Amino acid sequence: MWVLEKLRSGLRAAPVAVLFxxxxxxxxxxxxxxxxxxxxxxxxxxxxxxxxxxxxxxxxxxxxxxxxxxxxxxxxxxxxxxxxxxxxxxxxxxxxxxxxxxxxxxxxxxxxxxxxxxxxxxxxxxxxxxxxxxxxxxxxxxxxxxxxxxxxxxxxxxxxxxxxxxxxxxxxxxxxxxxxxxxxxxxxLTLRRMQIAFAAVAGIITLLLTITAWISSRASQYQVKMAKRQTAEEREFVEKQMQLAREVQLLGDLNEWLQSSQSLGELFDMVARFMSHLLPDAEGSIYVYSNSRDVLDGCAAWNGGEYKPHIHPEDCWGLRRGRTYEFGRHEVNFCCDHAEPHDDRPYYCFPILAHGETVGLMNLRRRKTSSNKDFYKCKKLAQMCAEQISMAIANVRMRDQLQEQSTRDPLTGLFNRRYMLDRLRRLLNAAKAKGEKVYMIYLDVDHFKKFNDNHGHDAGDNVLSEVASCLQDACDGEDVACRMGGEEFMLIWPGSDLKTVEARANKLREKVEAMRVLYQEKHLPTVTISAGVACFPDNERDIQALLRQADEALYAAKDGGRNQVRIYGETQAKLPATKPKPVSPSSSMAAE
Known part of the structure; x- marks a missing residue:
C-alpha cells in the first residue's frame, strides 16, 4: 500500500513537473x-x-x-x-x-x-x-x-x-x-534591461503556473482563491506595463516634437503641454540662463505651477551643488529661495545640462491633490525629460547662432545681401497680394575711399558702424536695413508712400551729416551719404531691375553733388531738405 501511494503521488506530480x-x-x-x-x-x-x-x-x-x-x-x-x-x-x-x-x-x-x-x-x-x-x-x-x-x-x-x-x-x-x-x-544597455524584464516576467509566469498546477491538485477551493490572486497580480502587471508603454510613447513624441521646434518659445510651449501628461502628479516650471548668465529667466509652467520672471543661480541649492536637489525626503531640509513662499510640500530641482554645461533648471513640486508616494515615483521619468529638454535647448540655440551668423554682417550687425534678397522677395510677394508698395533706398557713404586713405581702415570701420546705427534707428516694423558691401547700404521700407519715404530718407541723411564720430580721442570729419530710391510696383516688378534702378538713382545723386536723395524716374535733381553747412576742407569728408 505504501508503494502504491507513493506511485500515485508521483503520477499526480508528474504533470506539474512536466509543466515546470x-x-x-x-x-x-x-x-x-x-x-x-x-x-x-x-x-x-x-x-x-x-x-x-x-x-x-x-x-x-x-x-x-x-x-x-x-x-x-x-x-x-x-x-x-x-x-x-x-x-x-x-x-x-x-x-x-x-x-x-x-x-x-x-x-x-x-x-x-x-x-x-x-x-x-x-x-x-x-x-x-x-x-x-x-x-x-x-x-x-x-x-x-x-x-x-x-x-x-x-x-x-x-x-x-x-x-x-x-x-x-x-x-x-x-x-x-x-x-x-x-x-x-x-x-x-537596452538588451540587458529587456533580458532582465523578460526573465522577471518569465519567472513570474513560470512560478504562477507551477503554483497553480500544484494547488489544483490539492483542492478546487484553494484553486479558485489562487486564481483570483493571479488575476489581480496580472492586472496590476498589465497596468504597469501599459503605463510604462504610455510613458515611453510620450517620451518619444516629446523628443520628436522638440527636435522639430524652430524657437525657444515654441519649444517651451511643447514642453508645458507634454509635461502635464507625463508628470500629472507634479506642478512644475522651467528656467533658462539668460545670455549674460547672471540670472535665469522663467520660461514655462504646467499643472498649476508658477515661475518668477528672474531668479539668481545662488537662489537654488540644486544649481549651487551641481546636482538634483530633493526637498522633503531628509531629516534636515533647506528651502530654495526661488521656491518661496513654501508650504512644506516636497519638491525637486533638476539642473538642465547640455554638453557638460548647465543651461537651465527644472523645478517640480507635489500637487496638492497628489500623494508623496506618487510624487516620488516621478523622479526617474522627470530626469529623462530634463535630459531631452536640455539637448533640445542646445540644438535650438546652436541653430539660432548659425542662422544669425549666416544672415548678419559681422562689422555693422546689419543684415547681409543674401538675407536682403530673400526678405525682399517675400516682401514683394506680400505687397503684390495686398496691392501695397515697397520702397528700396540704395545708400552710399560719400568719398569713403579717400576717407580710408587719409584716416585708415579702423576709422573707416567706425564710420560704417555709426552709419549702420543710424540706418537701424530709421527702421521700424517690417523695415529692413542691410549692408550690401563696402560702403554701400540698402533700406527696404514697405507699405508707405513716396512723400513719406523721401522725407524719411532726407531726415536720415541729415542725421548722418550731423553725427560726430570719435576715433582715438578726435572727432573725424563730417560724414555724408547719397541715396537713390526705387519703388515697387511703380518702376519695376523684377528684383534685379529694381536694384538697378535704385542704383541709377544713387548715381544720379552722386553726379548731382552728393549728400542728397534722388527718386528714380524724376529728371529734376532733388536738393537736400536742409542745405549743408559749408565746412573747411580739413574737416569735411566731401571736400576730401
Whole structure:
C-alpha cells in the first residue's frame, strides 16, 4: 500500500513537473531569442527616424537640394555644416552618394570617389526607399570613438547602424545620405534591461503556473482563491506595463516634437503641454540662463505651477551643488529661495545640462491633490525629460547662432545681401497680394575711399558702424536695413508712400551729416551719404531691375553733388531738405 501511494503521488506530480520543465525551457528560449530581435527592431526604427530628421537638417542648409548630388559640388558653408554634424549628434560618419552609388563627400576623406555597388543600393535606396543595416565593426573603424563613448575597449566589436536615406527633388531620387551611428552602449544597455524584464516576467509566469498546477491538485477551493490572486497580480502587471508603454510613447513624441521646434518659445510651449501628461502628479516650471548668465529667466509652467520672471543661480541649492536637489525626503531640509513662499510640500530641482554645461533648471513640486508616494515615483521619468529638454535647448540655440551668423554682417550687425534678397522677395510677394508698395533706398557713404586713405581702415570701420546705427534707428516694423558691401547700404521700407519715404530718407541723411564720430580721442570729419530710391510696383516688378534702378538713382545723386536723395524716374535733381553747412576742407569728408 505504501508503494502504491507513493506511485500515485508521483503520477499526480508528474504533470506539474512536466509543466515546470516546459515553462523553464520556453522561457529560456525566449530569453535567448526575443530580446535581441526586439532591441534590433527598436533601435533600427529609432535610428531611421533620427536619420530622416538629420537629412532634413542637412538639406535645409543646402542652397540647392539637387546640385550637390547631380554636380558633386558643395559650398564651403555646406561642407562646414556637414563636418559639424558628428559633433552635434551621435552620428560619427556621414556620406553623400549620387544616384550611381559614387561617394561625392564623406567625413572620412579617403572614401570620396568610392562606389557602393551593393545590390541593396540600386534595388532599394536608388528607388527612393530607406535602408538600414546592423554591422559589427572593430573599434579602429569608428571615427571619433573617444569623443562619442566614455568606454572605448579597442579589442571588442562595436555594433554600428548604417542608415541610407534617399534624397528626392520633386519626386525624383537624386542621391542618398548615409549615417553611421555607434549603438554599442545603447544596444547593450537596452538588451540587458529587456533580458532582465523578460526573465522577471518569465519567472513570474513560470512560478504562477507551477503554483497553480500544484494547488489544483490539492483542492478546487484553494484553486479558485489562487486564481483570483493571479488575476489581480496580472492586472496590476498589465497596468504597469501599459503605463510604462504610455510613458515611453510620450517620451518619444516629446523628443520628436522638440527636435522639430524652430524657437525657444515654441519649444517651451511643447514642453508645458507634454509635461502635464507625463508628470500629472507634479506642478512644475522651467528656467533658462539668460545670455549674460547672471540670472535665469522663467520660461514655462504646467499643472498649476508658477515661475518668477528672474531668479539668481545662488537662489537654488540644486544649481549651487551641481546636482538634483530633493526637498522633503531628509531629516534636515533647506528651502530654495526661488521656491518661496513654501508650504512644506516636497519638491525637486533638476539642473538642465547640455554638453557638460548647465543651461537651465527644472523645478517640480507635489500637487496638492497628489500623494508623496506618487510624487516620488516621478523622479526617474522627470530626469529623462530634463535630459531631452536640455539637448533640445542646445540644438535650438546652436541653430539660432548659425542662422544669425549666416544672415548678419559681422562689422555693422546689419543684415547681409543674401538675407536682403530673400526678405525682399517675400516682401514683394506680400505687397503684390495686398496691392501695397515697397520702397528700396540704395545708400552710399560719400568719398569713403579717400576717407580710408587719409584716416585708415579702423576709422573707416567706425564710420560704417555709426552709419549702420543710424540706418537701424530709421527702421521700424517690417523695415529692413542691410549692408550690401563696402560702403554701400540698402533700406527696404514697405507699405508707405513716396512723400513719406523721401522725407524719411532726407531726415536720415541729415542725421548722418550731423553725427560726430570719435576715433582715438578726435572727432573725424563730417560724414555724408547719397541715396537713390526705387519703388515697387511703380518702376519695376523684377528684383534685379529694381536694384538697378535704385542704383541709377544713387548715381544720379552722386553726379548731382552728393549728400542728397534722388527718386528714380524724376529728371529734376532733388536738393537736400536742409542745405549743408559749408565746412573747411580739413574737416569735411566731401571736400576730401
Amino acid at each position: 520543465v516546459a515553462s523553464v525551457g520556453l522561457s529560456y528560449w525566449g530569453y535567448l531569442q526575443l530580446p535581441p530581435r526586439a532591441v534590433n527592431y527598436l533601435l533600427s526604427h529609432d535610428y531611421v527616424t533620427q536619420a530622416e530628421l538629420w537629412k532634413r537638417r542637412v538639406l535645409a542648409h543646402f542652397d540647392d537640394v539637387a546640385r550637390p548630388f547631380t554636380e558633386a559640388q558643395l559650398s564651403l558653408d555646406e561642407i562646414n555644416y556637414l563636418k559639424r554634424v558628428p559633433d552635434a549628434s551621435d552620428i560619427y560618419r556621414i556620406k553623400l552618394f549620387d544616384l550611381d552609388g559614387t561617394i561625392i563627400w564623406s567625413s572620412r576623406n579617403r572614401e570620396i570617389g568610392s562606389v557602393n555597388d551593393k545590390a541593396y543600393f540600386k534595388e532599394v535606396v536608388a528607388k527612393g526607399h530607406t535602408y538600414v543595416q546592423r554591422e559589427e565593426k572593430d573599434a579602429k573603424e569608428i571615427d571619433g570613438l573617444a569623443i562619442h563613448s566614455l568606454f572605448t575597449n579597442m579589442d571588442e566589436k562595436h555594433i554600428v547602424y548604417e542608415v541610407y536615406v534617399p534624397v528626392l527633388e520633386r519626386g525624383t531620387v537624386v542621391g542618398a545620405i548615409e549615417f553611421y551611428t555607434n549603438a554599442t552602449t545603447l544596444h547593450q
